[in-house]
Amino acid sequence: MTSRRLKHVYNTAQWRGPIRDEVLERAGHQCEYVDRATIFGERCRVRDTRVGGKVSLLVDHKDHEHPDPFDTTNLQALCPRHSGMKDGGRAHDRRRGLVR
Numbered sequence: 385m386t387s388r389r390l391k392h393v394y395n396t397a398q399w400r401g402p403i404r405d406e407v408l409e410r411a412g413h414q415c416e417y418v419d420r421a422t423i424f425g426e427r428c429r430v431r432d433t434r435v436g437g438k439v440s441l442l443v444d445h446k447d448h449e450h451p452d453p454f455d456t457t458n459l460q461a462l463c464p465r466h467s468g469m470k471d472g473g474r475a476h477d478r479r480r481g482l483v484r
Contacts, residue, residue, distance in 0.1 A: 411461035
């Protein structure tokens with residue numbers, strides 16, 4: 385997540401250690417993005433470097449307005465491409481002054 389509002393969260397040991405590890409473990413160290421445009425809803429096959437993949441997965445908030453930034457039920461593992469797709473609309477809104 386690129387929100388400046390939560391920058392203080394990303395700099396904590398809690399975020400970098402146990403929370404990130406828990407989310408990646410739950411995701412099987414694989415991007416959780418599911419392509420709904422396909423008939424079968426195929427999941428992205430990108431794997432984390434910890435399990436032999438080529439990229440480091442990012443831990444991202446599903447709902448940026450969720451009151452607890454450390455709630456793992458509101459977190460997902462995404463590859464950089466899909467994290468960018470998700471935040472792309474927010475970046476566009478930020479430029480227009482619609483998002484802080």
